[in-house]
Amino acid sequence: MTEECVCVAVRVRPLLAREVLHRHQVCVRVVPGSAQVMLGSDRLFSFDHAFGPTASQDEVYESCVQPLVESCVQGSNATVFCYGQTGSGKTYTLGGGNQDDEGGIIDRVVQEVFRLLQEKKKNNEGLDTRVxxxxxxxxxxxxxxxxxxxxxxxxxxxxxxxxxxxxxxxxxxxxxxxxx
Known part of the structure; x- marks a missing residue:
């Protein structure tokens, strides 16, 4: 893992069905091949990661969270902080949709933490572990x-x-x- 203290990612969700019904327009777009988003037609903002409406939960997790989990199991503290207005997609990114959809960050972190701890236990490392x-x-x-x-x-x-x-x-x- 790199020695970055803070990594900032943005995820642009697709329009909701009711937004399409009311003919709302997309106002934020990810610039292809970059970690930038464009607001309107002329305002660019740069991030460490930028995910568009078609990004999968896997992409977000593997790019932004998985390295934190691995670092955490090695003894570092890690925090995932989701910020945005109501309806912006925080809950979906954290928890996933319904059970038929892919799991969110929380599901994946729990699975990964216990998988990594089990590996450590098999290798006789970290026998006394608390989560x-x-x-x-x-x-x-x-x-x-x-x-x-x-x-x-x-x-x-x-x-x-x-x-x-x-x-x-x-x-x-x-x-x-x-x-x-």
Whole structure:
């Protein structure tokens, strides 16, 4: 894995059926053969990766997330942060569509983490392994832990400990790497 601290990718989703029905027009396009998107007819934006409407879940995962998973299993912390307005495709990219569709990032990370840990165990590496995962949503300036039903109405805070590690309030102070 390269020594990049932050890698930024953009995924442009296709128009939804209701958008086509209402004759909405595509306003963001991926420039072919590049990691750039064009907004309108003249504004270019560059990213580390740019995926168009026909990109598969495999393409996104293999390019952006798989190297993080491998690094995480070797002991590094890794975070996948999805950002965008409501309806932009975050949930689809993270979780996939229905069960007939390809799985999203979460499905693939879970499978890959445990596959890699099983390989390490077979090779007598890392016999004492702990996996700790958080799935946090920031919506309307509210931070919610989506894996803790009790926290739905509990206010969570992002904190930094004395070593500079960050996490939400119920993870700070733990010795476990966080896969977000």
């Amino acid at each position: 700790r995962v958080s799935y946090v949503e920031l919506y309307m300036e509210e931070l919610r832990d989506l894996l803790e039903l009790q926290n739905i109405h509990k206010e969570l805070h992002i904190r930094e400990d004395e070593r500079g590690n960050t996490g939400h309030s119920n993870l700070v102070g733990t010795n476990y790497p966080v896969i977000s």
